Amino acid sequence: MEKVTINSVAKHAGVSKKTVSRVLNNEPNVSDATREKVQQAFKELNYRPNPIARGLAHNRSFIIGCLYDNPSKSYITRVQSGALEACQERNYNLLIHPCELRGEPLIDNIETLISTSRLDGLVLTPPFSDNKELVDYLKFRNVPYARVAPVTLDDESISIKSNDTQAAYDITKLLLSLGHKEIAFIKGHPDHSATEARFDGYVKALGEEGIALKTEFVAEGNFSYHSGEDSARKILESAARPSAVFASNDYMAAAVLKVASQMSLKVPDELSIVGFDNAPIARHIWPGLTTIAQPVEDMTFRAVTLLIDSINATEIENMVEIFAGKLIERQSTAQFSH
């Protein structure tokens, strides 16, 4: 297969390569006749511009990096899926970068990533979205970035928020409306800002009913299945067992279900359980988990789209958008029966 470059197209169409470049980029100041000729040559030769050469000329890589450190595989693939779609639409490539938050020094890691791969921009997903050190570094290095699901807002970057607090409030309200008064809570990883946000919603809902927060009903998890197990044991084996458990994500909720099974506690008759995220496991276990579905793909898609557009815009405009979660009721919740 003969290599087709801009030169061959130019020769074929009988014009200069600069003119070909003009047609390629939809630049003005090309006569209709010439444009036609060149486009014809594109087709006849099946020409594809070389993104690498283009990148060199522009001093750009047309690559967006996606940073994550999340135990949930399904969350990661959803993030990737949204990011990929946005990239493909704009002819960018996506470079995935899983990354241990507590591993080697984060900044060094990112520094290497950026300078070796020449990323044009970076999407931060939780828990990086709220990592001040990282955000400051990117700002200092002048690397465009977008934040997915941050809690803190700096008004200086593209941020696509989810309203975790509201959603957590809603799902807690659901439990309350079912007659539950003793509702335990399992927190997520302290590095994730969603952890506090979700907890806040829970606290707010309880507060509105005039129910005091019981410290023995609040366990410290870290979003992992394992931490959910430990927390569930602590909560369910305590003297005053709650009638419902709100786990900050579905993995931990699944772990609560497992512990309940092992203790022969019937769910939802003797114990209601709710999770968060609507991970696949929420519908893969029996009973299915009542949980909050978040539009992860949409959020990431939007973040990457805004990021790429801001890279190519002359005027940089930073914006915040908020996406809402949706309550999904399955079989793990039921009316409280004394």
Add this chain to the structure above:
Amino acid sequence: MEKVTINSVAKHAGVSKKTVSRVLNNEPNVSDATREKVQQAFKELNYRPNPIARGLAHNRSFIIGCLYDNPSKSYITRVQSGALEACQERNYNLLIHPCELRGEPLIDNIETLISTSRLDGLVLTPPFSDNKELVDYLKFRNVPYARVAPVTLDDESISIKSNDTQAAYDITKLLLSLGHKEIAFIKGHPDHSATEARFDGYVKALGEEGIALKTEFVAEGNFSYHSGEDSARKILESAARPSAVFASNDYMAAAVLKVASQMSLKVPDELSIVGFDNAPIARHIWPGLTTIAQPVEDMTFRAVTLLIDSINATEIENMVEIFAGKLIERQSTAQFSH
């Protein structure tokens, strides 16, 4: 931050840029003194070669594509993880390409992918590893590729195999040794060659015990949780209910467990269940699934490493390597009690 190019390094070190390039690529014919000087300049200026310029000069992208279409998120992330590690080690980037096998014409899709992204090579994961049309196309287009977990061998490519048949044989043998004689089987997706391989192992083990294959005990699934549910209903609601079910992957096995729970069938006392893959769900449900763990990361890592090395080698050497699965016993299997 000043831009550091090969020219600035050359000036700083007082040599030509070609000499800098020589040092960069560890080429011979550079005096120790000069090499020292240049390396010193690298450090002082914190120089990072521009992969894009390098790519243009070499007519290479230093990007490996990873093709997949797999419902299992955990499988995908494991594949990615192995591939990424191999790429990072060799200074390549990884481009992920999820892809609907039954979606738009596959070859067109790949054609676009290759010509727009200028991939240097492609890793095929199931079900693409055994897609003859695709493999033929890549061969025709002269695109280097490696196949992860193929079943058919063409001896003309890098192939990293797993011994699915053996593993399926082993796990069936386990059920037989527990006294089970009526063992149902849920097949995977017909496009995945692993489907037949696993079935073969099951058939072989039964055959050795002189147990005839019952067609009513073989269901056609497609690796999805949902198909597992349907298959499980068909099998468990039949008149002659088996005492054990072998599902071709863990998602379908989890679905069997769900259906069994709904039917109040106690697992493992009244029904043993085994899966395949050791997906996270296998240990996230209760009882945990007895299954086969495959070294997915290792296999992909190896495939990508071999692929990159073969791209850079003058002599192309194709090879086949076989990785073994490992039987993992959890709580979903027990002695058959009449």
Add this chain to the structure above:
DNA sequence: ATTTAATCTGACACCGGTGTCATAATTAGC
């Protein structure tokens, strides 16, 4: 001390695009 071979080093073109600017071809204005 020369010749010969081996080892270094740099000038220069090139990879495949894009930006700048000068010039050619139109069109508009009167």
Add this chain to the structure above:
DNA sequence: GCTAATTATGACACCGGTGTCAGATTAAAT
């Protein structure tokens, strides 16, 4: 119909590296 303003086009340098090849330097051989 002639000049002025506008639009269309191409020559050329450049992005940051690498390959080729010739020339300079050093080491080995006689």
